[in-house]
């Protein structure tokens with residue numbers, strides 16, 4: 173996509189509306205807001221590749237709390253903050269006083285008084301991650317209002333139980349690069365795949381279903397029995413497809429999702445009922461119970477070893493050559509056959525690399541008041 177044309181598409185009213193905005197779920201943002209965000213991300217990506225300085229937020233603190241492991245998102249947060257001239261600081265959430273019972277609103281107030289933006293990953297416990305982020309944001313906003321502090325301190329969801337917005341927006345940006353005429357009419361398979369490594373969160377398939385249906389794509393979600401997703405996210409996907417002219421269908425066979433697909437996104441997630449069992453065990457801080465639930469989840473996964481993205485299934489896709497996507501890390505030999513992964517190794521790396529520019533765009537739209545003007549300066 174030509175970055176100059178994306179700059180021309182920036183709407184000053186939409187940019188004004190995004191000033192100070194947090195991103196907690198993509199469905200909280202309108203489609204024009206998402207288009208504007210990605211236009212900013214494309215512009216930042218082009219300027220970054222051209223080696224232009226992008227330090228729009230010099231000397232600000234970009235603090236991030238991770239309650240789960242991360243390679244890509246953590247480094248994208250650090251890379252995005254550093255490119256903008258911010259100081260990134262990333263903390264293991266379990267090392268904070270949240271572990272000792274400090275509430276999310278208290279935590280928000282305490283972090284918000286020092287930080288200029290806050291990223292959070294809290295993805296393992298259904299019903300908790302997104303709620304935690306909203307309470308942290310309330311703590312920050314209440315503190316700023318009570319002290320007459322005019323700073324904008326946006327909260328960026330770096331993966332919760334419901335959505336993984338910086339991932340799905342990076343995926344959308346990558347899909348648009350590969351399908352420059354748009355997603356309208358494209359068939360995209362989002363499928364469960366076998367994993368022996370751990371019971372993965374539900375947020376990536378949920379986020380993809382909610383987001384890609386907004387752009388006219390025909391999204392087919394496939395999974396074995398027992399691996400359903402949160403119903404409200406599926407309802408959002410159905411509603412989005414009705415508005416966009418796309419579609420959202422569910423299938424019980426991976427082959428049905430792959431048949432005729434332009435792009436495939438096969439990845440694992442945990443069995444729904446066991447993900448729910450985790451909630452009480454986590455509240456009780458019962459580590460033995462958590463381990464026992466995890467073992468049962470992996471045993472359940474193992475009954476579906478045939479759910480793999482292999483050459484036979486890729487041959488079912490449009491022209492036998494669909495674009496393979498994965499948020500990474502992929503279980504090679506389980507979720508995806510080694511030869512398929514090898515063929516798409518650079519593709520998935522390029523997909524992953526979009527996240528740094530999505531995060532930069534989120535921080536820039538929320539925090540730089542004269543962003544359109546500043547971006548024009550970057551283009552020269």
Ligand code: CP
Nearest residue numbers: 242243244245499500
């Ligand atoms: N895809 C993704 O979010 O990767 P990490 O878990 O490594 O951040």
